[in-house]
Amino acid sequence: MTIISAGTAEGGQELLSRSELTAKELLREVGSVLRLSETEAALLAEVQTEAPEDQTMIINMGPQHPSTHGVLRLMLELQGETVLRCKPIIGYLHTGMEKTGESLTYMQGGTNVTRMDYLSPLNNELVFSMAVEKLLGIDGDIPERAVWMRMLLSELNRMSSHLLFLATNGMDLGAVSMMLYGWREREDVLRFFQKVTGLRMNHNFIRPGGVAADLPAGWRDDVLAILEGLPSRLEEYDILMTGQPIWRERLQGVGVITAQEAIALGATGPILRSTGVAWDLRRDMPYLHYDQVEFDVIVGQYGDAYDRYSIRFNEIRESMRIVYQVLDCMPSGDFRIQNKKVTPPPRARIDESMEALIHHFKIFTEGFKVPEGEVYVAIESPRGEIGCYIVSDGSSNPYRMHVRAPSFVNIQTMPHMMRGGLVADAVAVISSVDPVLGEVDR
Amino acid sequence: MSDSAGTLENAVETQHGCPVQDSLGQRVLHASRDQYVSVIKALADDGYEMCIDLTGVDYLEMPHRKIGFGIQPERFELVVNLLSLSQRQRIRVRVQVPADDVTMPTLFDIHPGTEAHERETFDMFGIVFAGHPDMTRILMPEDWDGHPLRKDYSQGSIPVQFKGANS
Amino acid sequence: MGVVQNIADDGLGGMDHNFVTARIEDLVKWARSRSSWGASFGLACCAIEMMGTGASHYDLSRFGMEVFRASPRQADIMIVAGRVSQKMAPVLRQVYDQMMEPKWVISMGVCASSGGMFNNYAIVQGVDQIVPVDVYAPGCPPTPETLIHAIETLHQLIEDGEIMRRRVANNGGAGVELSSEPVAHTSVTIGSK
Ligand code: SF4
Numbered sequence: 112m113t114i115i116s117a118g119t120a121e122g123g124q125e126l127l128s129r130s131e132l133t134a135k136e137l138l139r140e141v142g143s144v145l146r147l148s149e150t151e152a153a154l155l156a157e158v159q160t161e162a163p164e165d166q167t168m169i170i171n172m173g174p175q176h177p178s179t180h181g182v183l184r185l186m187l188e189l190q191g192e193t194v195l196r197c198k199p200i201i202g203y204l205h206t207g208m209e210k211t212g213e214s215l216t217y218m219q220g221g222t223n224v225t226r227m228d229y230l231s232p233l234n235n236e237l238v239f240s241m242a243v244e245k246l247l248g249i250d251g252d253i254p255e256r257a258v259w260m261r262m263l264l265s266e267l268n269r270m271s272s273h274l275l276f277l278a279t280n281g282m283d284l285g286a287v288s289m290m291l292y293g294w295r296e297r298e299d300v301l302r303f304f305q306k307v308t309g310l311r312m313n314h315n316f317i318r319p320g321g322v323a324a325d326l327p328a329g330w331r332d333d334v335l336a337i338l339e340g341l342p343s344r345l346e347e348y349d350i351l352m353t354g355q356p357i358w359r360e361r362l363q364g365v366g367v368i369t370a371q372e373a374i375a376l377g378a379t380g381p382i383l384r385s386t387g388v389a390w391d392l393r394r395d396m397p398y399l400h401y402d403q404v405e406f407d408v409i410v411g412q413y414g415d416a417y418d419r420y421s422i423r424f425n426e427i428r429e430s431m432r433i434v435y436q437v438l439d440c441m442p443s444g445d446f447r448i449q450n451k452k453v454t455p456p457p458r459a460r461i462d463e464s465m466e467a468l469i470h471h472f473k474i475f476t477e478g479f480k481v482p483e484g485e486v487y488v489a490i491e492s493p494r495g496e497i498g499c500y501i502v503s504d505g506s507s508n509p510y511r512m513h514v515r516a517p518s519f520v521n522i523q524t525m526p527h528m529m530r531g532g533l534v535a536d537a538v539a540v541i542s543s544v545d546p547v548l549g550e551v552d553r
Numbered sequence: 554m555s556d557s558a559g560t561l562e563n564a565v566e567t568q569h570g571c572p573v574q575d576s577l578g579q580r581v582l583h584a585s586r587d588q589y590v591s592v593i594k595a596l597a598d599d600g601y602e603m604c605i606d607l608t609g610v611d612y613l614e615m616p617h618r619k620i621g622f623g624i625q626p627e628r629f630e631l632v633v634n635l636l637s638l639s640q641r642q643r644i645r646v647r648v649q650v651p652a653d654d655v656t657m658p659t660l661f662d663i664h665p666g667t668e669a670h671e672r673e674t675f676d677m678f679g680i681v682f683a684g685h686p687d688m689t690r691i692l693m694p695e696d697w698d699g700h701p702l703r704k705d706y707s708q709g710s711i712p713v714q715f716k717g718a719n720s
Numbered sequence: 721m722g723v724v725q726n727i728a729d730d731g732l733g734g735m736d737h738n739f740v741t742a743r744i745e746d747l748v749k750w751a752r753s754r755s756s757w758g759a760s761f762g763l764a765c766c767a768i769e770m771m772g773t774g775a776s777h778y779d780l781s782r783f784g785m786e787v788f789r790a791s792p793r794q795a796d797i798m799i800v801a802g803r804v805s806q807k808m809a810p811v812l813r814q815v816y817d818q819m820m821e822p823k824w825v826i827s828m829g830v831c832a833s834s835g836g837m838f839n840n841y842a843i844v845q846g847v848d849q850i851v852p853v854d855v856y857a858p859g860c861p862p863t864p865e866t867l868i869h870a871i872e873t874l875h876q877l878i879e880d881g882e883i884m885r886r887r888v889a890n891n892g893g894a895g896v897e898l899s900s901e902p903v904a905h906t907s908v909t910i911g912s913k
Contacts, residue, residue: 175761175815182763182808202692203808204764207842210701210708229765245577294775312765312861374603377666395641486577487634487645498606504615515606523669549764552692694807701841709841
């Protein structure tokens with residue numbers, strides 16, 4: 112039996128003690144590479160001189176820690192209870208998905224990408240499918256019903272993801288009952304997903320060329336049941352959390368980031384919006400039919416954890432608004448493109464025709480060939496901009512498949528948000544960034 | 554190369570001295586390694602204030618691919634995606650990186666947000682970013698050998714055996 | 721029912737129906753199986769389903785399992801929920817080593833059980849290479865029902881003592897040895913003062 116020595120050998124990735132740092136590294140770790148304002152820079156100098164090494168302590172948080180959302184590991188340098196520096200160490204969930212993606216056909220690729228951001232799997236599939244369709248040159252020919260179905264599913268997914276955020280955010284800050292409520296609501300949405308896709312998570316339902324199957328009978332009633340049940344419950348959470356003084360005290364003014372910093376760090380999604388930048392790909396670079404529905408982009412003002420919480424909270428309401436409109440617009444017709452190249456023949460034809468059987472077999476064993484080229488497609492996932500960069504060499508596997516994961520970039524804002532705050536606020540910050548580690552590490 | 558660049562001026566649209574390619578409706582700039590930082594800087598001044606993504610591609614198995622514009626394809630390629638919030642536009646910068654000298658200047662001073670991306674590209678492709686403050690592995694353990702996303706790095710799959718299964 | 725004043729005088733008969741006789745071993749096993757606390761070791765997508773199992777709808781507390789302990793010292797069952805990467809493996813082993821005996825492991829999901837669809841350089845192909853696994857829950861992700869079934873199976877195994885027997889026979893799955901010091905048997909007579 113091989114003995115695996117406990118302790119990881121990634122010393123070089125850890126937070127170094129102050130004496131071992133060069134000035135530039137120190138500046139980077141305290142976040143001064145961002146264009147700091149003069150006052151902030153002055154503050155920075157103050158803290159630095161105020162904290163001789165023997166008064167600070169470096170503590171390690173994670174990778175197995177209840178409030179770090181999965182396997183995130185943070186190293187914090189503390190002076191008393193104040194966080195001076197913080198360094199996220201990631202990679203504990205590195206799954207090699209980009210490598211695996213190179214050996215899977217475009218047909219199978221969805222199973223791979225859907226497992227990246229496991230809280231919004233349908234958005235991952237959507238961006239991958241859209242990239243493949245763009246390479247195939249069929250991005251304009253997707254049947255209407257498929258497009259509206261994609262919108263329906265991705266909005267419901269946004270709701271379930273944000274509900275989970277409310278649950279975990281509540282739990283991290285001590286509002287444990289929110290945990291139960293958030294999960295209860297999420298279950299409703301998941302039950303609908305299970306009915307439509309057959310799975311609760313990791314659906315692989317949105318595929319290049321359309322979606323895998325049509326909506327089941329009675330779907331409209333199910334969606335309406337979700338939509339009708341939710342508002343009164345959201346009201347309850349508003350009472351439970353939004354207006355509550357403890358909640359406000361814990362979140363307001365915590366983890367502040369300015370618009371300039373967020374843009375410099377590449378942060379997207381609720382983090383960017385909380386700083387007052389109204390940037391939502393659904394509105395600013397519309398894909399699917401987002402230009403045909405009406406919704407508001409929720410924007411914050413202070414860039415703190417409270418803003419991010421409220422943005423997500425209200426985005427649930429906006430998503431519901433969109434879903435109502437989708438229900439009105441849902442056309443009938445095909446749910447996947449009738450292009451022999453990418454679409455397997457319908458089940459009924461396989462029994463009748465030999466060609467159909469061969470075709471079916473070929474598509475599922477060899478996949479379809481995609482013309483040479485490279486493309487980057489991005490959509491708005493609940494966490495920010497998720498992008499897919501595919502290079503095709505003309506075969507049926509991607510030559511390179513890269514996913515630009517929003518959490519991976521957003522995590523970089525943490526050191527900056529935590530600096531100068533208290534340890535207890537660190538948890539609030541992690542929770543308000545809402546990273547999904549599967550996506551960070553891929 | 555130099556005279557083809559001369560004809561290139563008239564024939565192809567250029568931006569900041571780099572040929573512009575239309576890749577499936579997306580704007581792509583082909584910068585040389587020397588131009589790289591200055592082009593990104595110029596683009597940042599043009600309003601592409603956000604560096605959305607930075608990644609690499611290993612073209613080991615496609616040595617004869619064509620880029621055009623008289624550009625010599627190399628083994629590695631660096632792909633940088635920029636976004637302009639005000640103009641609602643994207644632009645992509647592609648830079649060829651030869652296999653025998655995999656050093657690139659860092660973008661850290663222009664876009665601090667590329668810090669993690671550059672570390673990831675280093676980890677996965679072994680492209681070194683000169684001037685990056687913390688050039689360590691980010692996803693793999695520190696003592697890992699090799700760079701997994703290179704094409705000559707095997708996927709490392711173990712053949713699945715069905716031993717002792719009831720048939 | 722009368723209060724037993726002096727067992728030595730009245731004998732067991734004086735206690736009427738107020739007690740059950742059992743082997744202490746059975747009692748311990750029963751207690752262990754009904755209050756096994758999990759170590760929260762969530763890794764990936766499966767962890768979300770594990771949390772879902774613990775949350776409102778599936779309500780894991782019905783099986784005495786609602787307490788997920790962050791500290792491995794207080795946990796009995798480690799549910800390895802999700803894919804284990806090469807970087808995480810040493811940490812996982814460390815957490816396992818820190819847990820107190822007796823301890824059990826459920827491998828949740830195909831990734832933890834066999835690497836699943838990620839047969840590549842980054843993922844440990846089966847967590848049983850690192851820690852001994854008692855129950856495998858299949859699925860990607862296993863539904864909460866599957867996880868509950870796995871937990872129930874484990875409870876049954878704990879109650880039957882099957883696990884301990886097997887471990888002793890195999891010399892402990894991953895080379896983990898229970899120290900077996902000879903126990904001094906001192907008989908205790910009820911009522912002796
Ligand atoms: S088994 Fe499936 S659901 Fe579980 S961690 Fe692996 S990929 Fe995720």
